[in-house]
Amino acid sequence: MSIKNNLLQIKSTLPEQVTLVAVSKTKPISDLMEAYEAGQRIFGENKIQEMSEKWEQMPKDIQWHMIGHVQTNKVKFMAQFVSLIHGVDSLKLLQEINKQALKHNRIIDCLLQMHIAEEETKFGLDEQELASLLSSNEFQEMKNIRIVGLMGMATFTDNKDQIKKEFSHLKSIFDQLTIHNSQFTILSMGMSGDYQLAIECGSTMVRIGSSIFGGR
Numbered sequence: 001m002s003i004k005n006n007l008l009q010i011k012s013t014l015p016e017q018v019t020l021v022a023v024s025k026t027k028p029i030s031d032l033m034e035a036y037e038a039g040q041r042i043f044g045e046n047k048i049q050e051m052s053e054k055w056e057q058m059p060k061d062i063q064w065h066m067i068g069h070v071q072t073n074k075v076k077f078m079a080q081f082v083s084l085i086h087g088v089d090s091l092k093l094l095q096e097i098n099k100q101a102l103k104h105n106r107i108i109d110c111l112l113q114m115h116i117a118e119e120e121t122k123f124g125l126d127e128q129e130l131a132s133l134l135s136s137n138e139f140q141e142m143k144n145i146r147i148v149g150l151m152g153m154a155t156f157t158d159n160k161d162q163i164k165k166e167f168s169h170l171k172s173i174f175d176q177l178t179i180h181n182s183q184f185t186i187l188s189m190g191m192s193g194d195y196q197l198a199i200e201c202g203s204t205m206v207r208i209g210s211s212i213f214g215g216r
């Protein structure tokens with residue numbers, strides 16, 4: 001199967017309200033262009049340097065999503081062009097994004113990353129941390145960022161019940177927030193191995209790499 005066929009096949013199975021982020025990390029520009037020519041305009045990368053190089057060389061109507069962990073000192077390299085940052089999990093990082101966005105006179109859309117998996121990882125907020133971030137004065141004062149939703153990754157397992165449980169948990173946190181906040185519209189969950197489950201559980205944005213571009 002070609003990249004184009006993979007892409008069109010996946011797109012044909014996605015419900016209308018679900019946005020596809022084509023995860024192109026480690027792939028050459030020629031692969032991305034194949035997806036672009038098949039109509040894809042949203043690409044996800046997990047390294048800021050690689051994303052910047054691709055942004056420089058590729059058509060300017062592409063929306064670049066940063067899906068990886070972001071180091072504070074690298075925000076400045078993407079502030080000019082990034083369209084959505086998925087992995088925000090601290091006030092400190094948000095403050096830096098806000099500062100760099102201001103320099104470019106932009107408002108940068110962000111998702112807060114929630115820790116929903118059983119696995120130990122450094123990344124992602126728990127519910128307590130989410131609540132205190134959203135209610136902090138520092139957060140209220142930031143004018144150049146906009147939190148538009150949540151992102152999460154399920155445990156890497158074959159156990160579908162567990163994955164479902166984790167995605168459903170994230171969806172319930174999301175639903176709580178949308179009651180008070182109409183800016184919350186994006187729930188980013190689901191990758192090649194689990195995006196169908198994620199959609200069943202209410203995902204509005206899937207991040208798919210290897211099923212489009214092949215293994216890495």
Ligand SMILES: *Cc1c(COP(=O)(O)O)cnc(C)c1O
Nearest residue numbers: 023046067191192207208209210
């Ligand atoms: C790499 C990556 C993906 C895509 O993974 P695939 O299994 O190749 O679809 C999605 N989300 C994040 C955060 C990633 O780092």
